[in-house]
Amino acid sequence: MEHMYLDYNATTPAAPEVVEEMAPYQRDRFGNPSSGHWYGRQTKAAVARGRDQVASLLGCSPAEIVFTGGGSEANNHAVKGPAWADRGRGDHIITSSVEHPAIVNPCRWLEGQGFRVTWLPVDGYGMVDPGGVEDAITDKTILVTIMHANNEVGTIQPVAAIGEIARERGVPFHTDAAQSVGKIPVRVDELKVDLLTVAAHKLYGPKGVGALYVREGTVLESLIHGAGHENGRRAGTENVAGIAGLGRACELAAVSPEERMRDLARLRDEFQQMLEDQVGEVLLNGHPEERLPNTLNVSFPGINAAGLLDRIPEICASTGSACHHGSQTLSPVLEAMGIGAERGFGAVRFSIGRWTSREELERAAQLIGERLR
Amino acid sequence: MEHMYLDYNATTPAAPEVVEEMAPYQRDRFGNPSSGHWYGRQTKAAVARGRDQVASLLGCSPAEIVFTGGGSEANNHAVKGPAWADRGRGDHIITSSVEHPAIVNPCRWLEGQGFRVTWLPVDGYGMVDPGGVEDAITDKTILVTIMHANNEVGTIQPVAAIGEIARERGVPFHTDAAQSVGKIPVRVDELKVDLLTVAAHKLYGPKGVGALYVREGTVLESLIHGAGHENGRRAGTENVAGIAGLGRACELAAVSPEERMRDLARLRDEFQQMLEDQVGEVLLNGHPEERLPNTLNVSFPGINAAGLLDRIPEICASTGSACHHGSQTLSPVLEAMGIGAERGFGAVRFSIGRWTSREELERAAQLIGERLR
Numbered sequence: 001m002e003h004m005y006l007d008y009n010a011t012t013p014a015a016p017e018v019v020e021e022m023a024p025y026q027r028d029r030f031g032n033p034s035s036g037h038w039y040g041r042q043t044k045a046a047v048a049r050g051r052d053q054v055a056s057l058l059g060c061s062p063a064e065i066v067f068t069g070g071g072s073e074a075n076n077h078a079v080k081g082p083a084w085a086d087r088g089r090g091d092h093i094i095t096s097s098v099e100h101p102a103i104v105n106p107c108r109w110l111e112g113q114g115f116r117v118t119w120l121p122v123d124g125y126g127m128v129d130p131g132g133v134e135d136a137i138t139d140k141t142i143l144v145t146i147m148h149a150n151n152e153v154g155t156i157q158p159v160a161a162i163g164e165i166a167r168e169r170g171v172p173f174h175t176d177a178a179q180s181v182g183k184i185p186v187r188v189d190e191l192k193v194d195l196l197t198v199a200a201h202k203l204y205g206p207k208g209v210g211a212l213y214v215r216e217g218t219v220l221e222s223l224i225h226g227a228g229h230e231n232g233r234r235a236g237t238e239n240v241a242g243i244a245g246l247g248r249a250c251e252l253a254a255v256s257p258e259e260r261m262r263d264l265a266r267l268r269d270e271f272q273q274m275l276e277d278q279v280g281e282v283l284l285n286g287h288p289e290e291r292l293p294n295t296l297n298v299s300f301p302g303i304n305a306a307g308l309l310d311r312i313p314e315i316c317a318s319t320g321s322a323c324h325h326g327s328q329t330l331s332p333v334l335e336a337m338g339i340g341a342e343r344g345f346g347a348v349r350f351s352i353g354r355w356t357s358r359e360e361l362e363r364a365a366q367l368i369g370e371r372l373r
Numbered sequence: 374m375e376h377m378y379l380d381y382n383a384t385t386p387a388a389p390e391v392v393e394e395m396a397p398y399q400r401d402r403f404g405n406p407s408s409g410h411w412y413g414r415q416t417k418a419a420v421a422r423g424r425d426q427v428a429s430l431l432g433c434s435p436a437e438i439v440f441t442g443g444g445s446e447a448n449n450h451a452v453k454g455p456a457w458a459d460r461g462r463g464d465h466i467i468t469s470s471v472e473h474p475a476i477v478n479p480c481r482w483l484e485g486q487g488f489r490v491t492w493l494p495v496d497g498y499g500m501v502d503p504g505g506v507e508d509a510i511t512d513k514t515i516l517v518t519i520m521h522a523n524n525e526v527g528t529i530q531p532v533a534a535i536g537e538i539a540r541e542r543g544v545p546f547h548t549d550a551a552q553s554v555g556k557i558p559v560r561v562d563e564l565k566v567d568l569l570t571v572a573a574h575k576l577y578g579p580k581g582v583g584a585l586y587v588r589e590g591t592v593l594e595s596l597i598h599g600a601g602h603e604n605g606r607r608a609g610t611e612n613v614a615g616i617a618g619l620g621r622a623c624e625l626a627a628v629s630p631e632e633r634m635r636d637l638a639r640l641r642d643e644f645q646q647m648l649e650d651q652v653g654e655v656l657l658n659g660h661p662e663e664r665l666p667n668t669l670n671v672s673f674p675g676i677n678a679a680g681l682l683d684r685i686p687e688i689c690a691s692t693g694s695a696c697h698h699g700s701q702t703l704s705p706v707l708e709a710m711g712i713g714a715e716r717g718f719g720a721v722r723f724s725i726g727r728w729t730s731r732e733e734l735e736r737a738a739q740l741i742g743e744r745l746r
Contacts, residue, residue: 003411010413011405011610019400026579027392032384037682037689038376040383069442069581072599072609102599102608109598201610206399208442208581208612223596225482226445226475235475236445237384237574239581242612309410316410 004360006317008294008353009151009179014245015204015354021248022206025241033238034227043240050247054198054211057250059187066212066233067243071178071199072102073223074212077234078174078195079106081220082143083115090140094118096128096157097336099147103176104332125287126155126337134165144173148191149180152320152333152349153286154295156184163192172218178202178210182253183292184261194218200242204354205249209242265293268352271361272296278369285320285339285347294353299339299346303372309348312367320347377733379690381667381726382524382552387618388577388727394621395579398614406611407600416613423620427571427584430623432560439585439606440616444551444572445475446596447585450607451547451568452479454593455516456488463513467491469501469530470709472520476549477705498660499528499710507538517546521564522553525693525706525722526659527668529557536565545591551575551583555626556665557634567591573615577727578622582615638666641725644734645669651742658693658712658720667726672712672719676745682721685740693720
């Protein structure tokens with residue numbers, strides 16, 4: 001059976017260039033970057049190069065990059081770090097109702113520790129209103145954290161506008177850019193962010209490594225204390241191969257991004273047309289324009305999407321619901337967008353990427369058509 | 374120049390078998406283990422197999438293994454997790470004065486958060502007295518954390534005796550086994566521990582992955598909150614390749630461990646003799662018998678070890694001091710053992726492993742002899 005991978009927002013295959021870059025650090029160049037001797041110097045240089053590559057993509061200084069064990073760790077660090085460091089100054093955090101669980105759950109945990117969290121609503125496209133951030137900021141606000149692009153529907157938030165407001169009010173601003181880095185331009189100064197999360201495995205890098213951008217002067221406590229790695233901000237022997245891979249992935253992401261965006265968006269929109277040719281109208285979830293170029297979240301009216309995908313195992317995609325103990329629950333993102341259960345349970349997220357072909361999408365649309373006609 | 378790697382306690386090269394095990398998950402089998410489709414099922418199975426392999430080495434249930442981004446993360450989780458979960462019950466932690474920074478600094482940070490920490494002394498061999506643990510436990514004690522084997526001098530702590538005491542008093546007991554797993558038998562029931570740290574890159578596995586053993590029923594808060602990975606105990610897309618590699622490394626570590634221990638200890642002791650044949654008496658730091666079989670920490674009287682190694686770049690080993698802004702500071706471990714500056718600054722840690730040859734050690738001893746004679 002030929003499987004069609006249409007789930008690039010869940011994870012991406014590592015690029016061949018990335019795998020090649022990592023190879024020497026998996027066996028021959030194995031030294032601990034903290035070691036002062038020959039073996040250590042080799043890998044210290046590799047970590048420095050990876051840091052330069054990530055910084056170059058984001059438009060920041062290498063010293064502002066902290067390597068982590070992944071996007072979830074970076075998000076936890078970005079939320080808890082300012083909270084612990086700044087508790088004397090305030091106890092209020094502003095976030096949105098469509099964030100990834102790695103933002104939602106650190107915020108909930110901090111609520112249990114006595115912090116107050118404002119959960120901003122979104123409109124029907126999943127978009128946060130910057131005015132809502134402005135209204136929510138108080139003199140006790142120590143962090144605003146709003147994602148760059150939503151993982152489920154692809155909606156791109158007005159991050160620069162929010163950053164402008166946060167900066168005027170002197171509040172640190174974090175964005176979870178796990179889904180946007182490598183898909184659309186992500187430059188920390190244009191976005192006006194102080195903290196930004198990167199997850200390597202979402203941009204053709206390896207799993208188990210990520211980065212947190214920390215603007216110079218941003219005060220945050222460590223999440224993982226220990227030896228002095230990462231300028232004392234994140235302890236633990238560096239994942240040298242992973243960092244080399246993330247660095248290379250960032251370098252690749254910088255190559256003709258506009259062209260790749262345009263091609264992906266065209267392919268995605270063609271796919272939507274193929275689906276409509278097969279089954280009639282589908283309902284688009286997420287913003288029609290302000291959206292990741294690779295993401296198509298559509299509801300098939302009157303259809304249970306989980307059941308549909310179960311019956312077409314060739315199509316590897318995600319649904320807008322989770323199954324727990326045999327009962328379906330609607331995704332909190334679709335719920336926050338005001339999408340009801342019927343439409344929500346009919347939602348499929350197709351997310352395409354570097355190796356998605358037109359033929360694959362035609363075949364996928366055809367299989368869905370055969371099932372639904 | 375031929376470099377002799379005598380720094381296996383800093384990090385180990387990944388075993389060829391480990392690299393081979395990881396390869397398919399770096400490119401072809403790339404699915405997110407959380408995905409319900411074909412790609413996800415492949416990697417979900419790989420994570421489950423890795424979990425079985427780690428559990429088998431430690432003698433625990435697979436459900437008691439939490440994969441982490443490394444040993445430092447596991448240590449932070451083991452220290453802060455019980456502290457946060459049990460704050461209502463108590464605020465007292467017992468540890469030793471020879472722990473790794475990834476234990477020391479989380480404990481210090483908790484002191485800043487209002488916890489009290491007892492820093493137990495060690496004897497001249499770097500050994501903790503179990504009686505000291507017994508005396509220090511109060512009804513406010515929520516955690517005892519004592520390392521299994523010391524990274525610098527190799528001294529093996531009386532963990533089972535301490536575990537017996539902690540268990541009688543109903544206090545959770547953690548051991549940082551980053552340096553012992555793969556070098557000596559580590560079985561959670563024999564050691565009577567509730568929490569235990571594993572770092573893959575210390576046992577011929579990859580960097581950037583580790584594990585925390587959590588005995589069933591042990592109460593601890595998460596360090597990284599988010600989605601429900603690792604049974605809700607550690608959020609983040611699994612480092613599938615890393616987990617597969619750690620699993621394979623654990624499987625390899627289970628093959629004739631007694632024979633490997635005996636061979637390594639013999640080679641190490643021969644090396645000590647070679648050194649003494651070259652330069653006269655050297656002073657052994659650490660316990661003569663209760664010691665990792667691969668570790669030889671010796672002081673060359675009247676010699677500055679950092680300067681010595683600088684002049685013999687072929688020898689890749691560690692010293693008992695760190696250099697900060699041009700001034701040398703003695704390692705806190707040697708200091709806690711009552712080893713003064715002169716002897717401490719003369720200390721070199723040689724740590725050998727799977728690919729260390731007798732010829733290599735002979736050459737190293739000869740080079741040191743030539744420098745010191």
